[in-house]
Amino acid sequence: MSKAFDTINHSILLDNLLHYGIRGVAHDWFCSYLKNRQQYVDYKGCKSALMNITCGVPQGSILGPLLFLIYINDIANVSKLLHLVLFADDTNIFLSDKSFSNLITLANCELESLSKWFLVNRLSINLTKSNFIVFCTPKMRYDVATANIRINNISLEQVQFAKFLGVYIDEHLSWHKHIQVTSSKISKTNGILNKLHRFLPTFIILQLYNSLMLPYLTYCNCVWGTGSDNKFKSLIICQKRAVRYIAKVSAKTHSLPYFKKYNILKLDDLHKYLVQQLMYKHSHNLLPAPFVNYFNLSHNIHYYNTRHSSNYFIHFARTNVRKNTIKFIGPKLWNALSNDVKESHSILCFRKKLKKILRSKLLGTLPFFLFFSLFFLLPLFLPFSFYLS
16 A cells, blocks of 8 residues: 555544444544644754644554554455455455456456445555466466456556565465575575684574574474475575584584584474474464364364374375475374373473474484494504405
8 A cells, every 4th residue: 555554534534433332532532632633844944834634643653553454454345255464554365266267357356346445445555566476386377468457457567476474475385485585695694604703602603693594494484494405405505504603613514413512403393393383382272363273183073083083183185285284294293292292381391392302303313424424434444454355
């Protein structure tokens, strides 16, 4: 939306407040809060005349965002087909159909109704920042020329990816763009660590890793962090490089022992750690309302008693795309945990036990590596005659 907070009509907002039950003294208080405000321009000591503010909510105030959300709250009732996701003045609209041509026709028809809502509520759409994505599998083909989405008779730009709340979503849901952007950002952090690790103590470098790099690796990792190692190769290389900077060792040094030494989870273990935390919160009803029925227990799917009836039900997944979704990965990882870990009395206790398990698995890979190395290096230190025999 264009200048959304500045164009809110006071009369419409006050009517909305009445509709939601704010009446009497409380309604009079909001009238006083919005009206009888004045503004002027001061430029190099020259002041303009005072003018009354007839629209907009006071920005920088606590009530400003709340009043704006109340103002646009009924936008979701414009269409029964469109699914809207609202975040402040950014509106995301989703529509699906089996037929591509029918999808475009429905989209233009429903957007026309949405455009009328904006006109009635005296809001304007920023068409220069508005675009659309066609989500499909890589094998699906469609005529790009027919993908003509219009609002107010102006065609929107079709893009291959878009940034949504800090995550880059591409048209094939492969997360390649997000991984590419994340890799670029944490590479800059590695540049900082490279310059500082020679002059600062190890615990400071570790703190820099936790504050500058780890947030990029953990943010929404539950969604995009599933897949093969080849998919995350750039991120894995960056993380290993950072661990070597923390340990102050050469670039060719094996990094695995230092992950264990400094209690750093590898990228794949970090994904398991975050997903299993999500599952713990779901099993203890700590997630928001939309996630209540997102995962199902086995005894809710079938009513006969089995030894795994208390586990989460794992839905059938035919494709790799389906297998990489949180709805498939989450129950699978949760069911693999022991009852002692699942029944932790708090999230903090659960995190400690889970980290201990992941670190022990990391340590379990070290003996084989050492044995493998010694097996091939030992003959070099033995007499040549014995080596030949």
